[in-house]
Amino acid sequence: MNALSAADDLAHFRRGAVDLVEERDLAARLAKARAAGRGLRVKFGMDPSSPDLHVGHAVQLMKLRALQQAGHTIVLIVGDATAMVGDPSGRNKLRPQLSRADVEANLVTYTAQAGKVLDMTRTEVHRNSEWFDAMRFEDVLRLASKATVARMLERDTFEKRMEAKEPIGVHEFLYPLMQGWDSVMIRSDVELGGTDQLFNLLVGRDLQEKENQAPQICMTLPLINGLDGRKMSKSYGNAIAFTDSPAEMFGKVMSLRDDVMGDWFRLLTGLDEGEIATLLGGHFREAKARLGEEIASFFHGRDAGRAARDGFDRQFRDKELPTDIPVVEYAKPWPADGVPLAVLLREIGLCASSSDARRLIEGGGVKLDGAVVADVNARIARPTAELLLQAGKRKFAKLRAQ
RNA sequence: GGGGAGAUACCAAAGCGGCCAACUGGGCCAGACUGUAAAUCUGGUGGCUUAUGCCUUCGACGGUUCGAAUCCGUCUCUCCCCA
DSSP: OOOOOHHHHHHHHHTTOSEEETHHHHHHHHHHHHHTTOOOEEEEEEOTTSSOOBHHHHHHHHHHHHHHHTTOEEEEEEOTTGGGTOOOTTOSSOOOOOOHHHHHHHHHHHHHHHTTTSOGGGEEEEETHHHHTTOOHHHHHHHHTTSOHHHHHTSHHHHHHHHTTOOOOGGGGHHHHHHHHHHHHHTOSEEEEEGGGHHHHHHHHHHHHHTTSOOOEEEEEOOOBOTTSSBOOGGGTOOOBTTSOHHHHHHHHHTSOGGGHHHHHHHHSOOOHHHHHHHHHSOHHHHHHHHHHHHHHHHHOHHHHHHHHHHHIIIIISOOOOSOOOEEEEOSOOOTTOEEHHHHHHHTTSSSSHHHHHHHHHTTOEEETTEEOOOTTOEEOOOSSOEEEEETTTEEEEEEEO
16 A cells, blocks of 8 residues: 555554554554555544534544545544433533434534545444434344443443432433444444543444454543643533634643643644743743644635734733734714713623623723723713723724724 | 432632632633743632612522521432442
8 A cells, every 4th residue: 555664554543543453453454464465444423412613622633643644544424413411420410411413513513524624535424323322122122231330330431420329311321332333334444532521432343242243442532621631522621622712722731831832832833842841941931832822824814924923022022912802883872971881891792791791891901992991880982082991901892993 | 119419600719698600720811020921929709870779690580588599398409338
C-alpha cells in the first residue's frame, strides 16, 4: 500500500495514546492487513446529543486524520440510536432522552463539522439506527443478556451515582452494549475514544469475541479539560466549538491555565516536541498566544488566526477598542426626557435585563464614550452623533438614534 | 408489596410561621491588579422606565393563617432499607 515501515505504522497509533489494549494484537493485525494490502478499520463514535463539535472532539479527530492519511479506513458512527439513551460516561446525572428530531438536526451539523478535520470522501459513515431500528425486543433481550449487572456497576460513573443517590435508568446500562454492538456490526479493528470511554470500548471487545470476531483493539486518548478544568462540554459552557469565531477561539485559549498548555499543544497542534518545549520554556503569554493562533488558524485559516491574535492584543493588552464594534440603530422614537440608561442597555442587547444593567452600572462597569457612568438612574438624551457604549470589558456597541 | 427519607435559585446546600428575593460554597458577571479573559483581592448574581417601591419565585395543586419556602391535604418525582 505504501512504504511505511511496520514500526512507523505502529507509531502512528501509539503516539499520544493513553491506553492501547492490546498493543501486541495491534502489531500483529497491522502486519497482517498491510501484507494483504489494506489498512485497518478504525471506528470512532460520535454522540449527536449536542449540536456542535468542540476542540475536545478535535483531539480524537486529529488522530483519525493522521491514521486516515496513513491509509486506514475511518468508520464514523453517528450514534443516533445511542443518543436517545445518553452516554453515562463522565456524567453524574441521568441525561434526558433526545427525540428523533433533535438527533436528526444535530447529525447534519455534526458530519459537516467533522469534515473540517477529516476527508469525508474517504470516510465511512454509519448511523447506528441502521441496525438498532431493525431489532425486535427479543434481539434487545439477547443483547442485554451478554453483560452482567455487576460488570456494569464496575463503571465508576455508575458507582458514584449510586453513592450520591442519583437515579440511574435501567436503559443506561444498555449504552455500553449498544456501542459495543456497533463494533460487531461494522467489524472494527480498532476503536478510538477518550479515556472515559475505555469501559465502553472494552465491552465492544467482549461482544466481538462472543460473536466470533477478532476483538477490536481499544485505544484511548487523553481528555482535554474545558476552560474551567471540568470535562469539556458544550453544556458546561467551557468548550471551544468548531463554530466559534477566530476571536472567540483565541480569547478562550488565552484564558487557559498555564499548566495545561503542554497538553493542548501536543494534542491539538501539529508542532513537534522540540518546538513545544522551546515555547513552554519561553514566556508563557507568548506561548499561549501561539497556541491560540495555531488553533484559530486550523479552523479558520492563517490570516484569520493572525488577525484574531492582533485583535486580542489591541483590545486587552493595549486596551484599545476592538475594530469591529457593532453599530446598533435605535429604532424606537426617542422620548424628550431621554431613555434610562439601564433600559437602553437591555434594549440594544448589551445586558440581559434592566436589573442586570443597573447592577453593572453600580459596579462601575458601564462606559459612555469612554467615561464611567456613576448614576444608576442616568437618562440618555438622544445622541446627535454615534454614541459608544461599553458594558464590561467585552461588550461594545455604537448607538445611532433614528 | 412493606417501612423510612427527601424535592429550595445555574450546581451543591442552609432555612422549618413574620427580621426571606431567601445563609454559605462553587460557577458566572463586574471592579482593582496583571503577561492574559490566569492567580489574588473586592463587589454583584429573580424581574420591573428609574425603586428605604412594586411584581413573581422555594416540585405541582389546593387549604389553614393577618402573614407560609416553613403548618395541613392530595398529587408527581427521587433515594435508602426490608421482602
